[in-house]
Amino acid sequence: MHNTIENILAIKEELNLINSATNIIAVSKTFDASKIKPLVNFGHIHFGENKVQEAIDKWTDLKKLNEDIKLHLIGKLQTNKVKFCLPLFDYIHSLDNLKLAEKISSQQTKLNFKPKIFVQVNIGNEIQKNGISVGELDFFLQECKTNLDLNIIGLMCIPPDDGNTKKYFEEMHQINKKLDLKELSMGMSSDYMEAINNGATFIRVGSRIFGERT
Ligand SMILES: *Cc1c(COP(=O)(O)O)cnc(C)c1O
Numbered sequence: 001m002h003n004t005i006e007n008i009l010a011i012k013e014e015l016n017l018i019n020s021a022t023n024i025i026a027v028s029k030t031f032d033a034s035k036i037k038p039l040v041n042f043g044h045i046h047f048g049e050n051k052v053q054e055a056i057d058k059w060t061d062l063k064k065l066n067e068d069i070k071l072h073l074i075g076k077l078q079t080n081k082v083k084f085c086l087p088l089f090d091y092i093h094s095l096d097n098l099k100l101a102e103k104i105s106s107q108q109t110k111l112n113f114k115p116k117i118f119v120q121v122n123i124g125n126e127i128q129k130n131g132i133s134v135g136e137l138d139f140f141l142q143e144c145k146t147n148l149d150l151n152i153i154g155l156m157c158i159p160p161d162d163g164n165t166k167k168y169f170e171e172m173h174q175i176n177k178k179l180d181l182k183e184l185s186m187g188m189s190s191d192y193m194e195a196i197n198n199g200a201t202f203i204r205v206g207s208r209i210f211g212e213r214t
Helices: 003-017 033-042 052-065 079-085 098-111 134-147 165-178 192-197
Strands: 023-027 046-049 070-073 091-095 116-121 151-157 183-185 202-205
Touching: 003 023, 003 033, 003 192, 033 046, 033 052, 046 052, 052 070, 052 079, 079 098, 091 098, 091 151, 098 134, 116 134, 116 183, 134 151, 134 165, 151 165, 165 183, 165 192, 183 202, 192 202
Parallel strands: 023 046, 023 202, 046 070, 070 091, 091 116, 116 151, 151 183
Antiparallel strands: none
16 A cells, blocks of 8 residues: 555544544655555545645646545645636635735636635734734624625644643634634644643644655
8 A cells, every 4th residue: 555545544543543533744845646546546536735836737637636625725825826826726824914815806706616614813912924813803804794795714824833832723623713704724733732731723744644855
């Protein structure tokens, strides 16, 4: 059996043990189509990429041949890339500013296709990280839903690497619940179980499935 399949089965086994129905997004960034295909053929549905152009190159044909696949954009999205990003991506995890929200809104109207969207939250208030601050979330969501007709399904975060991951995940869970959002995107190779224990409904797992990136 192929490595990537064994790896994802091992993760599913872990999830089964705790009766978790969390969705596993296989983050295939930097890996080429030949490395991805065995997982696609195995029937895996959710895949993640962080760059629009790379995703277009790798996924345009793969998606045509496998219509069940759901592609997730997990990296920074520049406004000038939005027109290339839809409808290839079914989910966007990195909505982090109003200009981008407006761009997505007009593009989805043009295409008559609404992507599912996570609002990225800068849960650790880190200068170097993207995301809406917790204090601005209410206003931002209001704008997105009411004025821009975006299909916001939940929040997403990349917590600081400061040993307090659990605390950040708990906080995200609370906020997500308070806002009555259904989905929560958090957890990577090193901390996905912690994320699941705190309500993650989508985990984004790369190296644990595909191996180390070079
Ligand atoms: C690369 C990436 C991941 C996957 O990281 P791993 O540690 O390889 O599991 C998850 N989320 C985002 C936003 C990423 O850029």
